[in-house]
Amino acid sequence: MPTKVIAGGLATTIQDLGRPGYYHLGIPISGAMDRFALRAANRLVGNDEGAAALEAVFIGPELEFTEDALVAVTGAEMTPKVDGDEQATWTAFPVKAGQVLSFDFLRAGARAYIAISGGIDVPMALGSRSTYAIGALGGFEGRAIQPGDLLPLGKAAPARAGKSLPEALRRGSGSPVELRVLPGLYWHRIVEASQKSFFDDTWKVAPECDRMGYRFRSGKALEFVPREPPFGAGSDPSNITDACYPYGSVQVPGGTEPIVLHRDAVSGGGYFMLGTVISADMDLIGQMQPHTPTRFVKVDMDEALAARHDRQRMLDRMREALA
Amino acid sequence: MAKQILSPLPGTFYRRPAPDQPPYKEAGDAVAKGEVIGLVEVMKSFHEVKSTADGKIAAFLVENEGPVQAGQPLADLEG
Known part of the structure; x- marks a missing residue:
């Protein structure tokens, strides 16, 4: 019925x-x-x-x-x-x-x-x-x-x-929120000052956030390392020759507003991605309201894998509690 | 306790239907139950906020383009 x-x-x-x-x-x-x-x-x-x-x-x-x-x-x-x-x-x-x-x-x-x-x-x-x-x-x-x-x-x-x-086993939604990011393939495209300001600034969830992606604003615009555009990338410094977009990847069209791709995201395109929000923190994004202050925190691969392991343990504890 | 109109959802509050148009309502205007008093923008769409009672708008509590949370009072009603 x-x-x-x-x-x-x-x-x-x-x-x-x-x-x-x-x-x-x-x-x-x-x-x-x-x-x-x-x-x-x-x-x-x-x-x-x-x-x-x-x-x-x-x-x-x-x-x-x-x-x-x-x-x-x-x-x-x-x-x-x-x-x-x-x-x-x-x-x-x-x-x-x-x-x-x-x-x-x-x-x-x-x-x-x-x-x-x-x-x-x-x-x-x-x-x-x-x-x-x-x-x-x-x-x-x-x-x-x-x-x-x-x-x-x-x-x-x-x-x-x-x-x-x-x-203790519920995962609520804090404010401010910290999202851990592993810098990626195109990290070298932004200048050192921007590599620092991206993690230092407090960003805010934009009202446009949805299942495709969460957009953030209020941080400083990123500056790009000058380059000769590669074939297919065009003159916009935030563009790349088209590539695959991973789930969780952080693209910054025009260098102004980072977008974290989520469950209904497109799978490829021509924006550079500075890195990827680690899998352990993707659920948190689903619970963020517009205007939530957000800090991105830089991690390396070992820290990302340790965080994934922690989440797995949390999942196991939830399963035990509800068995 | 005076009545209030609450935002049904989080987002950005707008008092006008479009940037080049006058506000839906000003403080002091009469309002009927179900009448639109503003918009809340979230997830790339706009949602009308309607008055939940008949009365007069005593004051707006959120500025045009101000951030709002779900359940946050947008306006005081009297009468």
């Missing part, structure tokens, strides 16, 4: 862990912007970690249930309500057939993950249920959910209400 959408929120999409394997063909990896929160929400309601759930950005949806289910909301602090009664986040709670799930104002973070027992059972597209809205691929008809949509649910596994992730 499907769940009925009464109100979609701002841009609520179905996401799972993503669609890897097609980025070289221009199809982004998509999936939850905060994958830890998605994994935890699914575990809380007895789903596989990679089941499809709803990602609600800034404003929650309103959903009417047509069968009894367990629900967990993780990620952003946006209090869920069942027929008006407030529920705890990061905790499984029951919703009965006929009841309506709605949300209060966003208090912290940016994206709430709403897992429903059984998972959302839309058809797979290229191995994933994630919505890539710009490409009209996956999810519910390739778009954000709208009033009147009926979201099909899969078969629920046994789970109990009240299961909760201990606070």
Whole structure:
């Protein structure tokens, strides 16, 4: 029995862990912007970690249930309500057939993950249920959910209400935020003073931030090392001969506003990338609101790998706590 | 307690529909429930902010183009 959408929120999409394997063909990896929160929400309601759930950005949806289910909301602090009664986040709670799930104002973070027992059972597209809205691929008809949509649910596994992730294992959203960056192939393109100011300045999340990329402003413009433009790069010093864009790479068109590419990013193009936000910090970006003060912190490969290892341990502890 | 109009989402608050047009409302203007009082820009789109009650706008609490958080009061209402 499907769940009925009464109100979609701002841009609520179905996401799972993503669609890897097609980025070289221009199809982004998509999936939850905060994958830890998605994994935890699914575990809380007895789903596989990679089941499809709803990602609600800034404003929650309103959903009417047509069968009894367990629900967990993780990620952003946006209090869920069942027929008006407030529920705890990061905790499984029951919703009965006929009841309506709605949300209060966003208090912290940016994206709430709403897992429903059984998972959302839309058809797979290229191995994933994630919505890539710009490409009209996956999810519910390739778009954000709208009033009147009926979201099909899969078969629920046994789970109990009240299961909760201990606070120490939740990853909230601070302000200011520090994002660790590993300088990359094109680092040499900016002058030494800019290599320093990029990490010294406090940047702010621009309101244009979305699933494709997070843009930052308020820092000093970067200056480029003079060069003879290589074939295909043109005269703009921030351009390169077209190359692949990794997930997390930081491009700075015109040298003014850094953009960190995220889950729905394009896979290649002609902007230089000064480096890459390390994988351990990509979830954090998914929880940043516009105007959040942000510092980029320089790390080397060993530190990046150690941070990845730490995140893996955190994931293991979450799995143990919710086993 | 006086009523307030809250921003439903974080972003940048605009009091005008377009840069070359007058503000939707000035302090002292009457406002009806559901009437647009401004825009919030986020993720490359603009979202209308509507009054949640009938009344008069006593004061705007956020400047044009000011940053806003979700739930932040944008204007005081009286009456």
